[in-house]
Amino acid sequence: MYLYNSATRKKELFVPNNPDIVKMYTCGPTVYHYAHIGNLRSYIMEDVLEKSLRYVGYNVKRVMNITDVGHLASDADTGEDKMLKGAKRENKTVMDIAKFYTDAFFADCDKLNIKRPEVVEPATNCISEYIHMVETLIAKGSAYVAGGNVYFDTSTLEKYYVFNDHDEEDLAVGVREGVEEDTNKKNKNDFVLWFTKSKFEDQALKWDSPWGVGYPGWHIECSCISMKHLGEDLDIHAGGIDNAFPHHTNEIAQSESYLGHKWCNYWFHVHHLNTDSGKMSKSKGEFLTVSLLEEKGYDPMVYRMFCLQSHYRRNLVFSWENLDNAVAAYDKLIAKIATFKNEGDIDEAALAQLKERFTKALEADLNTSLAVTAVYDVLKAKCNDATKLAALADFDKVLSLNLIEAADKLRKKQEAEEAAQEHDPYIEDMIAQRQAAKKNKDFALADKIRDDLKAQGITLIDTPQGVKWKREQ
Ligand code: AMP
């Protein structure tokens, strides 16, 4: 499988350290609010990556954190803890907020068929691991204490910016417009490993540490949680593109200084879901959730389809019109699959050919839009329905669009409607005459028949499965 690696800015052949198990880490949600559908785009594409790796034969161990402490309003270590902000907003405790929004996050993941990683670890579970890493970094000369906080010293690194060739000035978080400069930092890019109460008095969750009572920085949680469950090397680290800097850059700095060797081989970044006014973000306050889509009548599967239709390394623009197009495509697809009958033997050669096209799409840096095209190829393939159904069920192990389940449900609904349809020889004869008139392009007669029936209180409904009728009450 070829994957684009943000660290080398190239598509590379994916080779895990150990062929028996791929180690994958995902930055989890900051649980101070509902996940918006932008966050969920990242989780959908990471889910597709994990399932694709499994599909091509790898065993995957995947770990994800839950950020329930330490993520401040600005990624540059300033402002209030986001969790505290959420607790104040809702007049609840930080732990209540964390529980509520963690549950809400997994409920959304369930609706979108996003598989739960094998290990999910809340950041507040691993305080002793953070303290150990910070102590080691201080002992190695990679970190220092200033103003009550512990900072990572970026001047000890050979290379700090891993993901981009931008101007240092552009990236320097500490000197960005509107971000207050922290005078404790020796270098503008240094970042906090451990905060103490001396700086942030109203932080809700605090723990004792060798540097005083305080709490961990945001970046350290991902390094420690990954190492706790996956050891000293990592194959793939995934996250949204906004996490590349400073979050992932800082993760690499502290992890490799701590370990004394390379940590992660492949960096997988999902680009943003944008609206007309830019990136969808929780802090802007106005954002779309899965529940809101459902309230408006959208099946969450349609949002998954919408995401799969575009490549993860392209920004995706959300609009209701674009989503409606995905609805039309999904409904048509399911209606077609519902017509397939699971009869006869599977044509193994034809199935292998269909699977090959699908696999190639995934292996080309997770080209999900081509993988969706491979689904349409199945519909048109010259093989029996049983083979088509087998291919679709197989592809859905990765796509997770409920292709077979939704088609079964639709078929059952159609059969129930059929069974409930009242029979009347006169009306059925009139319908047959109307169909014949339409076939002969005698639309005037067809319309007259429909209007005559209407006058008798009978309404005709044209459906893809034929003409239905109902009596006016
Ligand atoms: P957060 O809950 O803010 O920590 O973000 C959770 C995940 O969503 C991270 O991997 C972010 O990089 C990602 N993310 C945030 N905003 C967007 C967006 N508009 N589109 C795609 N991914 C996003």
Ligand code: ZN
């Ligand atoms: Zn992270």
